[in-house]
Amino acid sequence: MEEVLKMSPKERERKAIFEMVKRGCLTLKQAARQNNLSYRQARRVFQAYLKMGDAGLIHKNRDQQSNRKHPHQESIINCYKEKYEGFGPTLACEYLQNEGYHVDHETLRRWLISNGLWIKQHQKKRHHPRRERRAQFGELLQIDGSIHDWFDEGKHTCLLNIVDDATGKTLAVMDSGETSAVIFTALWKWILLYGIPLAVYVDLKTAYISPKENQMSHFQKACQKLGIEIIKAYSPQAKGRVERNHRVYQDRFIKALKISDIKTIEAANKFLEKAFLITINKKFERKARNPVSAHRMLDGLDLNQIFCFESERQIQHNWTFSYEGQLYQVKKSVGEAIAPRSKVYIRRHLNGDLSVWHNDKSVNFIPLTKKELQNQRTQKIKAIKSKSKKEMKYKPQRDNSNLFGPSYSTTQKEREIKQGYSMPYKH
Template structure:
């Protein structure tokens, strides 16, 4: 009965070229160029091929456990830590925490596969991107994206607001919690940012009533040639901060993405601290 040898695509290509060398259809130097190896390496491989046949062309570790394979005991130990401490958290975050808190270094992709095997994680289907990202600003403070995120941040069933400011150029962020998306928390957040980093050139926000008003200008405003502003807008006007309004959440994508990251990472961090 003829023996069947499983060969990789690379080994199959080498076998065809070496067979041509054996039958003197091409020279060894030409075979080395086709295979992308040096003449000396080709001679060594050709000698093994003549003595052992196709089997000599396969990698020696095929069918054997990898040198860096993690043992089943260590895998079970890691998964036990995940089940006890990080259930419901995302694989990338867990991998970071395993290294920080337990001194265990494991790749996020490997951990993701293990969690999928045990039902601790389900594959998330990503929707196709259909928007072109606006290039970042070149300088820190040139544009600050600002937005409030209403969410059950503390896991109590009660929604509160995280007012978040993100520098468009560097991604530097600052945020404050409050009971709602109010003028008070927005002004406090702006005050803290100015004390820490200085007055920004512009603020990119949405058309929420906190930042934008549709009311008619008063007589005094009309006589002075001023546009109607909210209290937050008035403060920005006095400070020389330009107000830019986004027509969609995607337009101020940096702060929107930070809100999503905080809803994942920040909540998980707070859970671990309690």
């Protein structure tokens, strides 16, 4: 069976030039100049080519073991197989350093390829024009959620990711889905750490943008109160920085969760805050062109009243309102009284608490139980009955003879008196 030789592009180019020398189209001196070799070296290589064919052009150290073999190569390969199989060479090197092994990522790449443990997959990418980064930190945030099998258990959860466009600084929160609640939680954390950004870049999911033109989503209402501009992204490529950041998380974060044996959303969020985000920002964050932050201060704004779910209700005549199937009673206040049929705003906060607001003032209220509701109905029925009894007192019938002519009873009585046989009056 004929042996298959692997030649580099440089060796294939060298072969084509020496073939022209062999046919007499080029002199050896010209071939040496084209191959960037000295004349003596070109003559040695050409003689080896004439004698051995293609094998004479291949470097003799190829596929040979190095005389300076790494003392821990086998230990590193075994450690990779046991703990880090599937990790890329660069990421594996970072974790191997924690094990006490110091090796260059390119060296590890060659070892993994030679042992059949790593195959680099090249993907053909579509061309998209590059958008220049914003100049200031906080000038634009890209927000998006990545639905993925983060715990490698076949169950998909969401990692809500915020990436600053200027610096690449990232903040992430994990939850069961890409809901308004997790978006509020992540943006709240960002504002507490750095301040209010100028603008956010989001896609057209209903958690961000309401599909109805005359309505706003909870996210749009919160951004309006904070003075944050919302920029819509109409394709994944438009928000490329956060999409690329998703790939970093899907590679590094999944492996970090696996090594740390983390299987719950609560534990993953603690790990993100205390360890992973610090590491990832230290590695990938870059300096903004303008060192001045574009974030704005809170200036006394209560984020608990902004990042909430607000609904409108009407006060009934008995000063009650209904919310999510529960009846509530408005308590008497010292200040301005709330008239029936007035509109109030119910706010459900991220911790589950409720608050009621009327004319930008908080309203005291209590939930009504079934027993209290029944008592109110009973009292109302009694009040109606007592009122109807008062209205049912006897009233003498009005004599309408002058209006509608003599009635039958009056005419009959007069007739009896005239005839003299009316009933005598009893004393």
